[in-house]
Amino acid sequence: MNYSLLLNNLTNPTLLFFVLGIVAATLKSDLEIPESSSRFISLYLLFSIGFKGGQELAHSGLNKEIMITLSLCIVLAALVPLYTFFILKKKLSVENAGAIAATYGSVSAVTFVTATLFLENLKIPFGGHMVAAMALMEAPAIMIGVVLIRRFGAESAKKSIKSLLHESLTNGSVLMITGSLVIGIISDTKGAEGIKPFTTDIFKGFLAIFLLEMGMVAAKRFAAFKNYGWFVTVFSIAVPVINGLFAIAITHYFTLLPGNRLLIAILASSASYIAVPAAMKQAVPKADPGLYVPMALGLTFPFNITFAMPLYWMLIQVF
Numbered sequence: 289m290n291y292s293l294l295l296n297n298l299t300n301p302t303l304l305f306f307v308l309g310i311v312a313a314t315l316k317s318d319l320e321i322p323e324s325s326s327r328f329i330s331l332y333l334l335f336s337i338g339f340k341g342g343q344e345l346a347h348s349g350l351n352k353e354i355m356i357t358l359s360l361c362i363v364l365a366a367l368v369p370l371y372t373f374f375i376l377k378k379k380l381s382v383e384n385a386g387a388i389a390a391t392y393g394s395v396s397a398v399t400f401v402t403a404t405l406f407l408e409n410l411k412i413p414f415g416g417h418m419v420a421a422m423a424l425m426e427a428p429a430i431m432i433g434v435v436l437i438r439r440f441g442a443e444s445a446k447k448s449i450k451s452l453l454h455e456s457l458t459n460g461s462v463l464m465i466t467g468s469l470v471i472g473i474i475s476d477t478k479g480a481e482g483i484k485p486f487t488t489d490i491f492k493g494f495l496a497i498f499l500l501e502m503g504m505v506a507a508k509r510f511a512a513f514k515n516y517g518w519f520v521t522v523f524s525i526a527v528p529v530i531n532g533l534f535a536i537a538i539t540h541y542f543t544l545l546p547g548n549r550l551l552i553a554i555l556a557s558s559a560s561y562i563a564v565p566a567a568m569k570q571a572v573p574k575a576d577p578g579l580y581v582p583m584a585l586g587l588t589f590p591f592n593i594t595f596a597m598p599l600y601w602m603l604i605q606v607f
Contacts, residue, residue, distance in 0.1 A: 376389060383441060
């Protein structure tokens with residue numbers, strides 16, 4: 289592995305704020321981000337990446353690579369929960385298996401943003417349509433996870449598929465990034481430039497504060513996660529790597545841009561800790577958020593942004 293690249297990634301200021309959050313929670317510091325501020329920052333990040341992605345998509349238009357990319361991402365969002373559910377069901381309840389499968393089929397917007405900053409630091413180009421790909425991967429994984437729980441669970445879910453689809457698509461996180469993407473596409477270029485200081489210039493600062501809170505949340509929830517043993521720990525690292533390597537292999541045959549290949553690999557290997565927990569809380573209350581949230585946030589997220597990105601980038605350059 290390129291150790292200088294790994295070192296540069298580990299010393300990225302935004303990542304170091306994540307580490308600071310872990311340290312603060314471990315030392316039982318009274319440092320905290322007010323809930324209202326945290327929610328605002330989350331919405332801001334989704335708004336910013338959605339709007340900027342929409343602008344870039346509007347400028348680039350739809351071509352063969354974009355259509356292939358969007359199709360591949362939707363297929364990955366459907367395949368991951370399908371195969372992981374049956375692995376998880378051997379060790380966990382159907383409800384927990386379905387929730388975790390949906391979590392790993394869906395994506396992490398913050399992991400995606402961190403990957404874009406990684407590419408920007410290396411001056412590697414990537415397409416704005418990748419934001420659209422990320423937005424499209426949220427709902428399919430949630431729906432498939434719930435359908436699998438309905439099919440294999442002892443009790444059928446009370447809500448209809450139509451109702452669950454509506455909840456998935458109108459989830460605040462999904463709606464914000466999708467809506468911002470659409471607004472970015474149809475917005476006038478001159479008008480978009482007018483809000484650039486808000487959408488771009490302060491973005492990294494808000495991301496650093498958000499990751500600070502994510503570090504504190506991950507450290508606090510990790511204790512409850514330990515009760516489930518080694519299986520979920522191995523799953524939280526091994527399955528994302530398998531998904532990321534599969535994405536790298538398959539994108540090789542479609543001659544996509546290297547930057548886009550990395551983002552697809554990161555999307556395939558990331559896990560949702562915002563949209564899926566919100567949806568599962570309503571649709572599958574028997575699933576334990578003390579299990580699938582720490583898996584995604586306490587293990588998969590830090591692994592992806594520290595070790596997986598340099599590893600995937602090295603492999604993309606080699607192959």
